[in-house]
Amino acid sequence: MKISGGEIRPGSVIEHNGGLWVAVKCNTVKPGKGGAFNQVEMKNLMDGTKLNERFRTVDTVEQVLLEKKDFQYLYEQGDALVFMDVESYEQLELPQEFVGDRARFLKDGMMVTVQLYGEKPIGIALPDQLVLEIVEADPVVKGQTAASSYKPAILENGVRILVPPFIATGERVLVDTNELTYLRRAD
Structure with a gap:
């Protein structure tokens, strides 16, 4: 879905420069001369790099809608964490570094939400x-x-x-x- 550069808000996931980016901070700037623009601080969902980009209101970007699915944590297997899709009962293995330090909070049977882009997991949310x-x-x-x-x-x-x-x-x-x-x- 196409949106204008001025509609980007924190939490928006957009496709930019061939990658998936999540907007972390947005600041609308209205200079005295010239048109307004949206100064956006973004983080790459795949490799974690950061980028500051200016989007004018006439610029259009592709907003990406992520699928969120509920998974149940099953067990740790080597360097991987195994989760089960609660609807299809299919298992998903994620590397420990994907979950990061929050992996220490995982308990057997805990429900988590995994964000998927297509079939590829790009984010995980534990209970708050x-x-x-x-x-x-x-x-x-x-x-x-x-x-x-x-x-x-x-x-x-x-x-x-x-x-x-x-x-x-x-x-x-x-x-x-x-x-x-x-x-x-x-x-």
Whole structure:
């Protein structure tokens, strides 16, 4: 679907210079002289390179619509992670570097969303929040509660986060998987 350069918004996926790019930041500029343009910071979906490009309102680009499918995480096999399509039961193997550091949050049976372009996976989204157990937390130091100080803690998957002083080892907490931050105690 063709759109004008002025219609590009953050999150838009476009075809540009023979590659797939996602708009990260957009800034409409109206100079005193000449026509307005959209200054777009983009990231290549295939190799992760970044590009700053100017699109005038008369320029047209091809907007790409990605298919999103639900997959269930099954297991780790060597350097690959195996997922199952919940509709067709077909298995999909993705390299660990495709998922990145967030692979440590994967648990057996977890549902994820995979973005596909044609049949090729180009992105994966884990749940935004997960309940995890604290396996190691520093003890509370008296007098530390005067200021809003946080202490380091280690989650069951080995990820280190900062938690409030009242959180102890063995407690279950809600964690933001995108920012790697403590949200609150789990119910």
